[in-house]
Amino acid sequence: METGRKIRILLIEDNLGDVDLIRFALQRAKLDCELTVINDGGEALALVRRANALPNPVVPDLILLDLNLPKADGREILTEMRSTSTFADVPVVILTSSSWLREREQLESLRIARHITKPPDLDAFLKLGFVVREVLDDYAAGGGQAIS
Numbered sequence: 001m002e003t004g005r006k007i008r009i010l011l012i013e014d015n016l017g018d019v020d021l022i023r024f025a026l027q028r029a030k031l032d033c034e035l036t037v038i039n040d041g042g043e044a045l046a047l048v049r050r051a052n053a054l055p056n057p058v059v060p061d062l063i064l065l066d067l068n069l070p071k072a073d074g075r076e077i078l079t080e081m082r083s084t085s086t087f088a089d090v091p092v093v094i095l096t097s098s099s100w101l102r103e104r105e106q107l108e109s110l111r112i113a114r115h116i117t118k119p120p121d122l123d124a125f126l127k128l129g130f131v132v133r134e135v136l137d138d139y140a141a142g143g144g145q146a147i148s
Helices: 016-028 041-053 074-082 101-108 122-126 128-140
Strands: 007-012 033-038 062-066 092-096 114-117
Touching (some): 016 033, 016 122, 033 041, 041 074, 062 128, 074 092, 122 128
Parallel strands (some): 007 062, 062 092
């Protein structure tokens, strides 16, 4: 990450309540970030394709990706990201309401940083900001994918 600028986080999430909770969780973890929110899978795919076509795209430092989105699901978006030079190495944290082990195993082949089942209670949900901080620290230190 460049010094002297805010951390860029791309949040792809269609549930506006979850968007607000994630924003609050990031603030609670004292992450000074520029949060871009896309709440539609089709828009997310379009952004990935547009950015990959640019000579100097603005690339997020981390992507928070919900799997269940309208118009294109998170797996399709992640597959597209990993096939581009622009997004190939950006850490992605998967957010899902599913705790299905097979789903997690399928996503690991797409080099995810974390797979997080959305917590049912507020206190656990607000810890998400600290998980994001940990993933960013791991990548900054060259630790790469730390799936958990």
